[in-house]
Each structure stands twice: as C-alpha cells, then as structure tokens.
Amino acid sequence: MVRDHAPTVHHHKVRVGSAALRQVKTAYRSILLPRDKPTFQIAVGRSEALLGSARSFLFATTTRLWDELSTSSAASMQQRALVRLICTQATQSAAQAVDLVYAGGGIV
Helix, strand or coil: CCCCCHHHHHHHHHHHHHHHHHHCCCCCCCCCCHHHCHHHHHHHHHHHHHHHHHHHHHHHHHHHHHHHHHHCCCCCHHHHHHHHHHHHHHHHHHHHHHHHHHHHCCCC
8 A cells, every 4th residue: 555645744844843933042133032022922822823733633634544544445535635735734834833933033
C-alpha cells in the first residue's frame, strides 16, 4: 500500500510554527521583552489556538483516513479531498501563527 506522506509534511509545518513561537526574542526597537507586552501575550494565545486547532484537525483527519484504509483498498474521494484541505489549512495556520507572534512582538 502506498501512503501519502502529505499529512506528515504538513504536520512538520505545524511543528515549525510551534518552534517559531518558542524562538521569538527581544524586539530590536524595544527595551521590553516581548513576554512583558500584553499585545504579545494576546498574539501568543491566538497563535497557540491556531496551531492547536490545526494539529487537532490534522490528527483527526489522518486517523479517519487510516481507519478507512484499514477496511477498504482505497480512500474515498471525500477523504482525499479532506486530506488536501487539512494540509493547506495546517500550512496557512502555521504561517499565520508566526506572523501573529512577530507582529505582536514588534518585530515587523
């Protein structure tokens, strides 16, 4: 059986977004650390929510796909479309999470 590795690749993108959240340092135009700014805390919270929902949707979709493939020889057209959708959504959520944190930290 040939497995589509797209969900794995896109899970990696969600992990990259999570790693970017951990990497944000002091903004170059401010003496305050980003963690001390309320706007940064809001951005981190929104980013965590974006990444968490993308991760949950990705895992739920791939679990359903795996269950379907365990009982049949091929995935339905609906399942294949849903996998493509979640891969796109996970990538966009990771990028948006990074943008939110950078903007919230005053880095842009």
